[in-house]
Amino acid sequence: MSEARRVRATRWGLVLAFLALIEIIPRLGLVNPIALVPLSEMVWQLWLLLKDGTLADHILRTLTSIVAAGALAVVTGLPLGVALWRLETTRRILQPYLTTYYAIPIFAFYPLFIAIFGLGSMPVIIIAWAWAVVAIVLQTVIGLDAVPPVLVKVGRSLRLSSWRMFTRIYFPAATPHIFTGFKLAASYTVIGVIASEFIQAEKGVGFFVGFSYNNFAIQNMYAAILLILVFAVALNSGLLALERKLYGRQG
């Protein structure tokens, strides 16, 4: 077996071992049955919840918030990133704030947003957007900064307009970095939505986890957590596959 295959096999092995442990530990009575339920029961419970429609509303709400916050992060993050890249001085002023941004526990401001926007999707979307957008801004600036000067010279030697310099040289050269920003933003959006729903909301999968926990519905709670995990992993794998397809041959 080649080195790469051994690594891959071991990696999957770890996942399977972990899943097996979750199944076995509660069955052997090694933990309190209200702390952890076996994996098979989680799966079964999730199936029941999906079938009887209990989760439908929550899933719809969560997905809507994720899509809204993610889309908002892209359409605001990209232009902000480009503007910041162009505006040397503004950027020098904002630099320290941007680099320490992710040190701020932004969820601490969640009550404030609820107070302003009321207890609906709005504060959730705002938090998730705020958590995700800066990743796109930063990656856009980094990507545009990293464009090799010689590629810019090629454009200038052809006397391209500034619009074409941007659309035909800077932007395509920066897209691999910007895509990294999108990937980060996708994860941050999911975290932002689920976490704020969990803290305080009237609907959503995150809310459902918290609600079940508070009402000792431990099987429901684990079923919802499982759903979130599967969704997050699927989203990430999807984006990775897309990245490979788009940029895999560009090195």
Place this chain on the structure above:
Amino acid sequence: MVLTVEHLSKTFGDVEAVRDVSLAVDEGEFVSIVGPSGCGKSTLMEIVGGLIEPTAGRIDVSGMPGIVFQQESAFPWRTVVENVAFGLEMTGVGKAERLTRARDMIELVGLGGFEDRYPTELSGGMRQRVAIARTLVMEPKIILMDEPFGALDEQTRLILGEELSRIREATNATVLFITHSFDEALLLSDRIVVMTARPGTIKQVVVNPLPRPRDSTIVSDPEFGRLSGELWELLREESMRALAGERGR
């Protein structure tokens, strides 16, 4: 004259890169520039290409020069054919025509069959040929080439030099060619400009008496060896000065 440079100087801050360079290049001529590292060759070329403003002096170039840069410059997000067609696309040549012209040029630089590959899927020398094809396809009156084969081994660069000679004969382009290799300069050029250490000025212009057409077998000609020795004689002192200058800084 396709290119006239008069009393050109360029200073970056307190670094004087080029000092009082004058040069005239005739249509169809192949002129090489050799000189120690850091003497201002790339700077001179970028001024001629209109990418840098000179501090003093005058340049007169006919048409828009095509440039092949010292660094690798193929666009990684475009396939070979898309790279080569880039300039044509930007100047509004229709799709069918630019693809045909790009394909012909790819064939000419020996990259036939690699049209749909991305640059990372090619070797360094092949990537450099993509950049050369992208410039040649524009049919510029004057082509500026800054050590286009610099990253390659001596054998490959002589073979590519041969190809370049052939292409130039077919297109009758004027070429200003920067190189570190005397063999390359003697194989390709009509005249060889030897520059001094920084600030770069013209030390001497050597007219290449070797008969055309030449191919890479010429390196074993005794006359070739003599000329190579002459160039080295001219450049040795400058290269030592350049090194001493760098240490002194």
